[in-house]
Amino acid sequence: MDPITLEVHWSRLISIADEAATALLRTAFSTIVRESNDFATVLMDAEGNSVSENTGGIASFSCILPRTTRAFLARFPADTWRPGDVVITNDPWLATGHLPDITAVSPIFHRGRLVGFAGSIAHSPDVGGALWGADCQEVFEEGVRIPPLRIMREGVWNADVLEMFLANTRVPRQVQGDLEAQITANQVCAAGVAEFLDDSGLPDLAELGAALAARTDAAMRAAITALPDGDYHAVQEADGFDAERTRIVCTVRIRGDAMEIDYEGTSPQIARGINCVWNYTHAYSVYPVKCALDPFTPRNEGSYRAITVRAPERSILNPAYPAPVSARQLTGHLLAGAIYRALAPVMPERVIADCGGAPTMRCLFSGLDRNGDRFSQVLFASGGMGAAPHRDGLPTTAFPTNAGAGSIEAFESVAPLVVWRKQFRPDSGGAGQFRGGLGQEAEIEVRAPAPLRLSLLSDRREHPALGVLGGAPGGCSDIRMSDGTRPHPKSRTTIGPGMRLTMTYAGGGGYGTPAARPAAALEADLRDGVVTRPEDYA
Numbered sequence: 001m002d003p004i005t006l007e008v009h010w011s012r013l014i015s016i017a018d019e020a021a022t023a024l025l026r027t028a029f030s031t032i033v034r035e036s037n038d039f040a041t042v043l044m045d046a047e048g049n050s051v052s053e054n055t056g057g058i059a060s061f062s063c064i065l066p067r068t069t070r071a072f073l074a075r076f077p078a079d080t081w082r083p084g085d086v087v088i089t090n091d092p093w094l095a096t097g098h099l100p101d102i103t104a105v106s107p108i109f110h111r112g113r114l115v116g117f118a119g120s121i122a123h124s125p126d127v128g129g130a131l132w133g134a135d136c137q138e139v140f141e142e143g144v145r146i147p148p149l150r151i152m153r154e155g156v157w158n159a160d161v162l163e164m165f166l167a168n169t170r171v172p173r174q175v176q177g178d179l180e181a182q183i184t185a186n187q188v189c190a191a192g193v194a195e196f197l198d199d200s201g202l203p204d205l206a207e208l209g210a211a212l213a214a215r216t217d218a219a220m221r222a223a224i225t226a227l228p229d230g231d232y233h234a235v236q237e238a239d240g241f242d243a244e245r246t247r248i249v250c251t252v253r254i255r256g257d258a259m260e261i262d263y264e265g266t267s268p269q270i271a272r273g274i275n276c277v278w279n280y281t282h283a284y285s286v287y288p289v290k291c292a293l294d295p296f297t298p299r300n301e302g303s304y305r306a307i308t309v310r311a312p313e314r315s316i317l318n319p320a321y322p323a324p325v326s327a328r329q330l331t332g333h334l335l336a337g338a339i340y341r342a343l344a345p346v347m348p349e350r351v352i353a354d355c356g357g358a359p360t361m362r363c364l365f366s367g368l369d370r371n372g373d374r375f376s377q378v379l380f381a382s383g384g385m386g387a388a389p390h391r392d393g394l395p396t397t398a399f400p401t402n403a404g405a406g407s408i409e410a411f412e413s414v415a416p417l418v419v420w421r422k423q424f425r426p427d428s429g430g431a432g433q434f435r436g437g438l439g440q441e442a443e444i445e446v447r448a449p450a451p452l453r454l455s456l457l458s459d460r461r462e463h464p465a466l467g468v469l470g471g472a473p474g475g476c477s478d479i480r481m482s483d484g485t486r487p488h489p490k491s492r493t494t495i496g497p498g499m500r501l502t503m504t505y506a507g508g509g510g511y512g513t514p515a516a517r518p519a520a521a522l523e524a525d526l527r528d529g530v531v532t533r534p535e536d537y538a
Contacts (some may be wrong), residue, residue, distance in 0.1 A: 001211055009200060010212055010461030013052035013408050014298055016044050016192035021054035021117065024185035026048040029065045029177030030125040031414060035406025036124035036380035041185050044194065045116050045209040047075055049301040052212075059299070059400060060283035060332075061096055061121040061341065066301060068095045068103050069117050075148050078114055081107040081261050084155030084181055088242065090127060092139065095320055097280035098273075099127045104151070104181060106186035108193050113474075115197065115204035118189035119252030120182040126376050128168035131189040132364050133455040134241065134273045134327035142273065142326040146195040152183065153282035170366060170374050213302030219308045220259035223293035227346055234342035236334050239459045241272040241490055246316055246331065250338040253344075256269040261285045261339065263311040272322035274490070276331040286399055288336035292343070292350040327457045327490065329401070333359035334459075336400045337386070337466065341343050344468050349389045353430065354465035356383025356439050356474045356506030361459070363444070363479075363503060365495075367452035369416045379444065381405045381422070381503065383460070384437025387471060387511035392521075393437030395424055396505065398436045416448040420500070425475060425507060426529055430464075431536040432510020433517050438530055439475055439505040451496045460490040460506040472536065478504040486508045489535060508536040513538075 020041040024036060032038050040057030042050050048069035053062040072087050072289060073096045088104045089095055092151045095103045102124050129136075129143030136142050144165060148371040151158050166172035193205070232252045240246035249265030269275045286304040294303070311317035316331050337358060340351035361383065366376040382398040382405070382408075398404065405411075420443040429436035446452055458477060464473035480486055482500035487493050495501060514537040525531035 005445045006211060009208055010298065012196055013043060016056065016189055016196065017041050017054040018051045019192055020120065020185040020189035021057060023188040024120055024122065024181050025183040026124065028183050029174045029181070031051040031410050032123050032125055032378060033178055033181070035410050036403050038403045040065065040121050041189060042119045043116065043189055044069055044119060045205040046078065047116050048117060049209060049213065049360045051116070051205055051209040051300055053299055054063045056402065058403065058414070060401070061286045062098050062299065063121045063283040063287060063304065064279045065103060065121055069105050069119055071128050072105055072148050078175055079447045081114060082154045083107065083109045084152060086152035086186065087144060087530045088145045088150055088151045092277050093323045094148065095279070096121060097277040097332070098326045099145060100132055102122050102182070102184040102245035104179065104186060106190060107184065108190040110197050110204070112195050113204065117201055118186040120181055120185045122178050124178055126175055128360050130491055131453055131455040132326055133492050134330060134457050135492060136326060137271045139324055142324060161470060162215055171376050176408070186388055198338060212300055215302065215348060216300050217299055218303035219294050219297045220290070220303055224254060224259050224306055225257045227254050229256065230341040230346070232346065234338045234391045236338040238334060239329065239462050239464050241270060242272060244270050246270070246274070248317070248334055248338050249484060250342050253338060258306050258308070259289065260308045263315065263317050266312060266317050268316070268429045269319035269323050270313050271324065272447065273326040274328065275316050275319035275325050275328045276328040277317045277325055278311060281311050281335065282309045283333045284335045284340065284400055288339050292340070292347065292389045329458060330359040330459050333400060341466065341468055344477050348469055349470060351469040351508030353386030353389045353393065353436060353471050355386045356400045356428070356460065356465045357385065357439065358400060358506045359459050360398055360401060360403065361477055361503065361505055362457040363501065364455040365415060365417060365452050367448055368450060370449060375415050377411065379405065379411065379442065381440065381442055381505060383439040383477065383505035384474060384508035386465060386508040387430070387432050387434035387436045389511060392435045393429060394442045395438035397437060416446065418445045418447055419443070420445055423484045424530065425504065426532050428475035428507030429530070430467045430474040430510035431466055431514035433512025433514070434510065435508045435517070436465065436467070436474045436508030437526065439507040442503045443460040443500055445500045446495050446497055448497055451494045453492060454501070455492045456487060461489050465509040467509035468511055470513035472514060474507030474509050477506040485489065
């Protein structure tokens, strides 16, 4: 296949995944999908290998979904799939690492043959059990675990299973609406593939998918080859849970065109929900490398073949069932910073400093609204991104995830909550030649007629986002109530009517020595009020 034809076909397959994502976005019920972008769509070949991904989806989802699809094929062989089937799961060890994420996969048939799979993942507004949180001690407390099963068989709902699942959720209408949106997205993807195969004359996706994977594999291997062989190390400290502090030990080994990321020495798993299953560990290890070494080649199955990831069994990066894992992002999001600091000496022009939004800080409110209806709402906001080799860190922008806050008006419209302010934090970005991205403060008032349940998922209260190559750390996070109390940063509690919650999000780390910051840039920061302590740059 000549390069021009290959590029045309590749662009069209990415467009098909993007069209599926648009269908999911426009038909979903929850603001988690519609406003905060916590979803992904992937097109795969008949063996479950990814061929294309939607452009703006959650990268970890896109990396994991093919693995989940291959697990589905192990349970339901290819010859048992029929048009109109949909298989789902939220098993943390088979899918994305915690129960709120539901994976839905549909077969794609063309002229009577199975030619591929359409897959989608979306963070459900509720899966029963305890609220989405970090303080459970077993996965059984965290919600309903769905093994791989056919929720639809030849276009007909498995009504008994659906009824059982919805009966265990707090907001069944939203949960079902989002699930139906995922199935709609898969249908749009399947229709796009059928049209593409008719237009191109190809019998299936196998040959094209193999060619695209070979291209992405070659691009990544060429980028790794350009780095010097060696072993590179970094350690990432985290708040952990109460007295159980956690540590990520990272060694990156480069040999020729291959890279190994080894987490030997990392803390053992704990009896709280910040353990990170291996699928999620792998995804958030290879994706930062992709961003740094090969950012412009579209992602697919071949993008990660050159990278091997190892994590000790029964560690916080590879916990054994039934470990609690609901807040696995509080550990998994830290991996990018550890990898980048390890590689900074050999590729300083390609890494960024630690991000204040890694890990993400979330607050979840659940209870009854003014009409007596149940609601469950999450604020998706972020701290500052780490500074880069060529520019200041982006303020209030998440990385390595790309979930966002979305519209505050939409947030307030579906819950008895008022956001009084949401503003930048001066001096929260770490000082450096390039300044870390600013964190923010958000103040939320409860307008419900009765107390609400509040679940908090946060870190960086004691361990700020570190700078790189001489850059200073960013500001730490904090959470306060209007009565002056500081709730536990990783637990569930109660918040009463009229109470206000202030969420203080961490800033990103700086890049390079602060004294090297250009005078004009510092003057602009002082004038704009984002920096009030010029002595930090002396």
